[in-house]
Amino acid sequence: MTINFGYSQAQSYTTSFELYNKTFNLSLDSSVILRDSVELNEQYIQRSYAKVNDSKYQPILDTLIAYKNEHELNDWLYYQLIRKTAEAISPKKDNYERYTFYKWFLMVKSGYDARLTIANNRIIFYVYNNEDISDIPFIMFKNKKYMCLNYHDYEHANLNEVPPYDMIGIPEAKKAFSYKVTRMPDFKPENYKDKKIAFSYKHRAYHFNVRLNPDVEAVFKNYPGVDFESYFNIPLTKETYGSLIPLLKKNVAGMGQKKGIDYLMKFTRYAFLYQNDEDNFGKEKRLSPEETLFSNYSDCDDRVALFFYLVKEIYNVPMIALLYPTHITMAVQFDKPVGDPIVYNGKIYNICEPTPQKEELSLGKMSSAMKMLKYQIVYSYQPTKL
Template structure:
């Protein structure tokens, strides 16, 4: 056991820099560290030795492809408004709770929603964890402002000049060897510590490595080289490719849209926008056999838990409900918007499941709860529909961003306007979070709506999915209630997207 502990310390505790001579004023630990650094500088594990040998061999050429957009059908540029809701007649007091409802029965009390304020998952406290250094950094270190979180990571001389020659299999193998022989372990362990303390997803981890490479390495190719090396050492199936420059590509556990990729052994490797948009034309050279420790794709299907810190932004959303003016104020970390904006275009199901920051979630629930509490499920859903239909301006992505740009729920709360899939994602999250009802998305060509599974019967348009009745709910169709389909999509069969 003592031998195991000593190996663990040896693998994690040596600081960056060149070998130092032991002096009488050093502590026992510092003298031990100084005398063992040279061993690290000359050490290559078996995986590195095998990988370097493979990198020196001839690389194969692969054709790159341009990523397609997820939905190329044109979206409506103007949105129709549904007819006004007729004034309902009072329901008899002896009506059973499960009486079938129509979309005009706004005062019905079929199934009152739960006491939302007492839902255990609607008021999670905001946490802004700070990364605690695993090691005491005494050598050179990079100070990084990672979306409002201060992060300090050590580096060594080899990292600053990771790659400075013409790309070739030999030059890349030599650069890998130089990095592998350097004392990279303190930086690697510090990254792991930050990853745990800030709840970094795979994407956030890759972004941190990119920021680190920018702070440390001197040239564009050196930054790609260092990022590749660190991501492989963290276990990711990061892959290097080159023509007249170096490129970093990675596989994902889901489709990624709008980015260049190549296919190798049936796996797509994406030029993800870790350092801005990357476009590769024609052929590139890459290697076929990966490092023995690197097999993990970037996981986008796992919901994000990372939240940016720093300055708080505020937005006021105004609309009318039953003749009353309603104002909803939301606050959120501005850096979280920057982080979400860094992500590539993903599959539609990835968007509703990304929760709001805890404080934003609580603030929004607190303000919407009085409008929903004590109402029937149908009335509560209709009020959420009214909120999203009328508190947000409508613009297509092409009008607002000049390109397709699905928004996460927090982005919909932030940006001046939104379109159908953005509203559907936010609506689905609120229905799930505040009402606890099952909800799916309805993906038409050029339009996205939603559908809710009510406890009781609700009249109007609906679908049966997995043996359960879902009622159409369209948060883009102005003033539409549950059961109403936007006229231009009536009669069409949408793809059903499971989210909650």
């Protein structure tokens, strides 16, 4: 990130940084800048809050909220804007504690119930969240769940053991933070790269030139494991969507529902190389549909999310996600059932396996290894009737 500073005689700073598809400009009054030596205690945070609260911070906040509203940023994307703003005010590498303070200050002034606490000589940053989030530390405080927003900065610390007291917040900040991403930001078209994707279906080769942006990976760098409804509904960016979905629609036009969904299943299964997350990333990591298109390797979670997105965009039919102990797959409700039936809420669904298996599975067929295992329906998609 490139940050540019200017200084005027009016004791104000101008700073700019690149954000998504534009240069973001901020005017910072010098009264906002903290210059005292950092002390890792509650008193320092309270003094810093009092100073910045009495400063001319409102134009910064107004600019942030106006941008959020104009571009319809979900909370997670708005938090990325706050992170960059805090970096512009007080760079992370120069003073991590001060940088974290500014993130917290901007979050609470934006209305979010965010908290700071000091534990084991660390400043730890939490935000109230009422969603089903996994794989990141959280604590319960006054019967509310607070997720840790800076856990990735303390890689080897057990933040689940942080005592839930001395949580510093402000009374008027009450809003819950959401990790749902229902709209991707617009990126600069010139930052997209072309990726060639190919697979064969019914003895015919299909080729795609998909436009992908590496900045998407940065958006989801520290994104947690959200519930399956939130995960499956992360969309593509406009540029990527326009380079893939219209061509897929053209390719399946005239195929009929079953053959068209079979085509999408085989595309998801065979157009990408398989590798489990432990070998690929060294840990469990779910990729968004766009990340799966960009990545060299993907596993069952990633392919199910991509397959769901493609079927939803092109056919918009009911689907259910089946979670096994070590696998996840998708079943679709067809106009006429095919293969092994899965009955859920009185409706018949059929397995569409988008991940390579030891055996070749046709539409509606379940892996023999899965037939004897129990599964859980973790998401049911029912299209909204217009």
